[in-house]
Amino acid sequence: MGVRGKVAVITGGGAGIGRAAALLFAREGARVVVADLDRDAGAATVEQITAEGGEATFVAADVSRPDEVRLLVEATVAAFGRLDILVNNAAIYRQGNAETTTEDDWQRILEVNLTAPFLCARYCLPVMRRGGGGVIVNVASEAGLVGIRGQVAYNVTKAGLIGLTRSLAVDGAPAIRANCICPGTSxxxxxxxxxxxxxxxxxxxxxxxxxxxxxxxGRPEEIAFGILCLASDELAYATGAVLSVDGGYTAQ
Ligand SMILES: NC(=O)c1ccc[n+]([C@@H]2O[C@H](COP(=O)([O-])OP(=O)(O)OC[C@H]3O[C@@H](n4cnc5c(N)ncnc54)[C@H](O)[C@@H]3O)[C@@H](O)[C@H]2O)c1
Structure with a gap:
């Protein structure tokens, strides 16, 4: 796949889908920056990549904080000299409808799931442009396409992330591509x-x-493969795309 030699920042790369994506990108020859709040988890992903002969580094970051995102981008350039791919994967999940979701929960879910992808795009884009272009893959959800009961804040952030993808795509073309994957429960x-x-x-x-x-x-590896495809040079004509990988949930 066409990510060989590229530098890919994967947020939330310490666990689940983000870890599966980090391992897959590294196996495909990308140099991977694992960004995560959880130092042990992020370091474990990097250790596994290195053990397999891949190239990766870990940067501890809360991607909802602008100062930490700025440092993440600086650390990426310091480690690898460029930045080609951003996978906005980190997110949090909490249940609650409009009556039961606290204002604090609403605020935090928006910060991590929607503001963080915006911040990462904002700080990564200039570096991508300097390198001749790049790709952003946002990890949204089936919850961004349909209203799933009892998770209002999460649903809203994932619908917003699809909107962010489209804006990044139309504003960034032709040098920057932005695509979005909508995983089903995995x-x-x-x-x-x-x-x-x-x-x-x-x-x-x-x-x-x-x-x-x-x-x-779903299996994290199946979602990771979708992320890889959306980031790959082979799919260079796809921008603003929304790919469902959800076992048919939203086809019903
Ligand atoms: N698992 C599913 O069923 C499913 C379904 C649809 C969409 N998704 C989406 O896929 C993505 C990954 O989900 P997952 O299930 O692998 O999650 P997970 O909770 O298993 O892993 C998320 C990782 O992100 C990190 N993280 C959380 N907040 C962070 C922050 N502020 N800064 C940096 N790192 C942070 C966590 O430490 C963790 O390592 C998310 O965007 C999620 O919404 C998941």
Whole structure:
């Protein structure tokens, strides 16, 4: 795939989909910057990439903070001299409808899931342009395409991220591409934690599987492959694209 030799920043690369993407990009020859709040998790991803013979570095960052995003971009340039691909993957999930979501939760979910991708784009774009162009892949969700019950703030941020993708695409062309993936519920720590909070976790998991035609959860590696495709040179004509990888959930 056409990411060989490229420098890719992957936010939330310490776990789940972000880790799977970091490993896959490195296997495909990209030089990977794993950015994560969680130092142990991020370092573990880098260790695994290095053990496989890939090239990666870890930068501790809360990507919702402009100062830390600026440092992340500086660290990337210091490590690899350029920046070609940004994968806005880090996000948080909390349940609640409009009556039960606290204002603090609303604020924090917006900061991490929507403001952070904007900030990362804002600080990465000038460096990408200096290098001749680049690609941004935003990790949205099926929740950005349909209203999923009891998660109003998360739904809103993912719908907003699809909008951000389209703006980045039209403003950035032709040098900058921006695409978006909308994963369905997948087997990651985020989902494991949400399921574990339910009164009957096994039944909750089964319910998540059975609402989709494929009758199973996604695998992080499957989502990572979609991210890789959207970032790859082979798909150079795709910008503003929204790719569903959700076991058919939004096709119903
Ligand atoms: N797992 C799913 O079912 C699913 C479905 C649709 C969309 N998604 C999206 O995929 C992406 C990855 O989800 P996941 O399930 O792998 O999540 P996860 O919770 O398993 O991993 C997220 C990673 O992001 C990091 N992170 C969180 N906040 C951060 C911040 N402010 N700064 C830097 N790092 C931060 C965490 O430390 C963690 O390592 C998210 O955007 C999520 O919304 C996931």
């Amino acid at each position: 087997d990651t720590p985020l989902v494991a934690a949400a399921v574990a909070r339910q009164p009957d976790p096994a039944a909750a998991r089964r319910a998540l599987e059975s609402v989709r035609p494929m009758d199973r959860l």
